[in-house]
Amino acid sequence: MDLAINQTHGMVCAHHHLYSSLARGMPGPATPPLSFSNILETVWWKLDQALDLETIFWSAKLGALEALETGTTCIIDHHESPNAIEGSLSVIADACSEVGVRVNTCYGVTDRHPASNFPPNSMTEGARRGLEENRRFLSGGGNGMVGLHASFTCSDETLENATSLAREFSVGIHTHVAEGKVDMAAPSRLSRLSEDNWILAHGVHLEDDHGIRGTIIHNPRSNMNNSVGYAAPKRFVNPVGLGTDGIGADMFDEFRLGYARLRENDIAESPLTVWKMLEVNKSLYPDCLQDVVTWSYPNVNPWHLAFTPGVKPRDIVIAGKQVMKDGIVMTVDADEVRSKAAEVATKLFKRIDDLP
């Protein structure tokens, strides 16, 4: 289909966590975290424990709405909710379907419940239930992958079982890789298992020739926020896509930031390097080619967009159906979704406060 100069296909967020949409404003840790592991333990691993199916639904619905409002029609989601595993992926798929956004989701299997020595020696009950949720969702025709949290919280047995499950359904594994130094052993654990259809989020601490197959997803804002370092993604032979790691799904915004971070590192660089990552995203979710976004800015060219904040979609058509007209989402009442999400978030924050 031919696109006008102010149009693109649907944008793709190649690494998202829809479960984190309600996290803004959540109770912070008692003392400021001083390392990436600290941030995981005191923020994210508290949030995911407090999720139930109702919170997951409204978090996903708000995340899907916010994606649509920024022209993102396809989300590759990575989910974890250790106290509400069964059925969670269907809840996410349903929430996205009501908004009209496409989603590919997976359950991030891990042995960290209850294991605390990393990597654990053998597969835990939590990992078995996570694998089962991936199986249940995929065997019911759900659009997804098999998720792993990260190799450092998984036993070898769990990594192997997840890989077998992914092969059984002819899908890839979606996992975090070497986001922090805590996961430096990822190449020795994953290389021999990996395949080209894997999604590898981050790769900050990978060697240039790490040997893991798959597409690396660069998440510049998240990496800066967690102070984990710069992935310098151009150095990899793998294809590289762009994600948000759960901080919204505004891909033009992430593109602008990714370019600024790249350019900070190398004055000879150009916006085209990060724009190519958005092209890689399309290959990960080719359905986006059936979607058309008409933008508020007259020329959606990388050299313009790298220096133009606030470009928003005006009209969006997904698979032939108009889901946004003149900037207004037509599928759901956006105010209602925001208000219900805020109500559920209050309950979620109370549960987080009550966690040991």
Ligand SMILES: [Zn+2]
């Ligand atoms: Zn992530």
